[in-house]
Amino acid sequence: MIPFNKPFLSGKETEYITQAVGSGKISGDGQFTKKCHQFFEQKYGFQKCLLTTSCTDALEMAAILIDIREGDEVIVPSFTFVSTVNAFVLRGAKIVFADSEEGFPNIDVSKLEALITPKTKAIVPVHYAGVACDMDRIMEIADKHGLYVIEDAAQAIDSFYNGKPLGGIGHLAAFSFHETKNIISGEGGMLVINDKKFNDRAEIIREKGTNRSKFFRGEVDKYGWVDIGSSFLPSDIIAAFLYAQLENLDMIQEKRKAIWNRYNDNLKQLEASKKLALPKVCKEGTNNAHMFFIVTEDIATRSALIDFLKKNEILPVFHYLSLHKSPFYQSKHDGRELPYSDKYTECLLRLPFYYELSLEQVDHISHLIVQFYNERKG
Numbered sequence: 001m002i003p004f005n006k007p008f009l010s011g012k013e014t015e016y017i018t019q020a021v022g023s024g025k026i027s028g029d030g031q032f033t034k035k036c037h038q039f040f041e042q043k044y045g046f047q048k049c050l051l052t053t054s055c056t057d058a059l060e061m062a063a064i065l066i067d068i069r070e071g072d073e074v075i076v077p078s079f080t081f082v083s084t085v086n087a088f089v090l091r092g093a094k095i096v097f098a099d100s101e102e103g104f105p106n107i108d109v110s111k112l113e114a115l116i117t118p119k120t121k122a123i124v125p126v127h128y129a130g131v132a133c134d135m136d137r138i139m140e141i142a143d144k145h146g147l148y149v150i151e152d153a154a155q156a157i158d159s160f161y162n163g164k165p166l167g168g169i170g171h172l173a174a175f176s177f178h179e180t181k182n183i184i185s186g187e188g189g190m191l192v193i194n195d196k197k198f199n200d201r202a203e204i205i206r207e208k209g210t211n212r213s214k215f216f217r218g219e220v221d222k223y224g225w226v227d228i229g230s231s232f233l234p235s236d237i238i239a240a241f242l243y244a245q246l247e248n249l250d251m252i253q254e255k256r257k258a259i260w261n262r263y264n265d266n267l268k269q270l271e272a273s274k275k276l277a278l279p280k281v282c283k284e285g286t287n288n289a290h291m292f293f294i295v296t297e298d299i300a301t302r303s304a305l306i307d308f309l310k311k312n313e314i315l316p317v318f319h320y321l322s323l324h325k326s327p328f329y330q331s332k333h334d335g336r337e338l339p340y341s342d343k344y345t346e347c348l349l350r351l352p353f354y355y356e357l358s359l360e361q362v363d364h365i366s367h368l369i370v371q372f373y374n375e376r377k378g
């Protein structure tokens with residue numbers, strides 16, 4: 001069976017974990033956490049980074065930082081992971097769901113302004129498959145209406161928009177190091193702070209509402225409870241694993257791009273004959289090879305293709321179910337139809353994608369997809 005995902009150990013993960021344990025300090029903000037923060041701040045020029053235990057946690061921190069209150073409205077694509085939305089619902093926000101673009105699952109920026117009301121507080125673009133949303137336009141709209149932009153950059157490590165790293169454009173951004181992402185630590189995430197005014201409070205919220213980080217830096221002589229907060233920081237054992245991955249980021253990315261390009265080359269003939277659609281990288285963006293997906297013409301074709309590939313020992317996986325139709329939120333949704341979110345719910349199919357997938361396996365999977373469409377025609 002070719003699985004959908006397989007976590008990759010790049011080399012020194014267990015060695016660094018042993019070092020962390022040997023150092024005698026394995027709680028949060030130890031030596032490896034600092035190394036990870038420095039890595040991101042130096043490589044991508046992020047103003048301030050804080051590791052968290054998940055991207056979900058980083059999003060929850062963002063919602064607290066921008067002071068989301070009961071009744072505030074937050075604009076989020078419907079075609080996304082629950083955490084993008086849950087973080088704001090937890091603070092009492094009303095979610096205003098946006099549709100995807102016709103040609104790509106990212107938020108349709110052309111329809112964004114129509115969703116803004118005097119209660120709108122934030123826009124949360126999700127860089128689906130690591131492909132940039134139209135950030136210039138989103139920041140322009142946000143500035144005009146005085147809104148915050150929180151980038152859900154869970155899938156967007158090492159991806160760029162007009163030369164700027166994703167996660168470095170909105171006021172705040174959240175990354176994920178869940179085992180299904182490009183760079184992993186099992187569970188793990190990071191908050192990126194691009195607007196300096198959040199620096200101090202972010203440290204406090206992450207440390208249970210205390211000014212403990214300031215205390216450890218010797219900036220105050222005792223620490224205490226100064227704000228709301230929770231425990232959002234990961235153990236240094238997690239950071240040790242993550243740092244080993246970061247050291248091999250370029251190698252990991254190179255291999256992933258080779259896999260992505262091979263799928264694309266193998267399947268573009270099917271796209272040319274209009275049998276399916278392939279992912280597109282916008283002209284302002286780069287490809288970080290997070291995911292390779294196809295979009296079938298309808299759900300029946302997708303189901304048949306899933307069955308066919310499973311019979312051939314390959315495990316493709318569909319993705320999000322429109323959140324505006326979810327059991328939890330549909331009764332709270334304002335009733336607008338979001339046809340492209342529904343289209344990706346029904347027709348998008350992700351193909352196996354992981355570091356150790358060989359190009360021969362990519363060819364094998366691709367040939368089977370071509371065979372499926374040839375047989376269907378006849």
Ligand SMILES: *Cc1c(COP(=O)(O)O)cnc(C)c1O
Pocket residue numbers: 053054055056057080081083084126152154155175176177178187188189
């Ligand atoms: C993976 C993912 C998340 C959640 O990440 P965790 O680290 O598992 O909390 C959130 N948003 C998007 C778009 C994701 O792909």
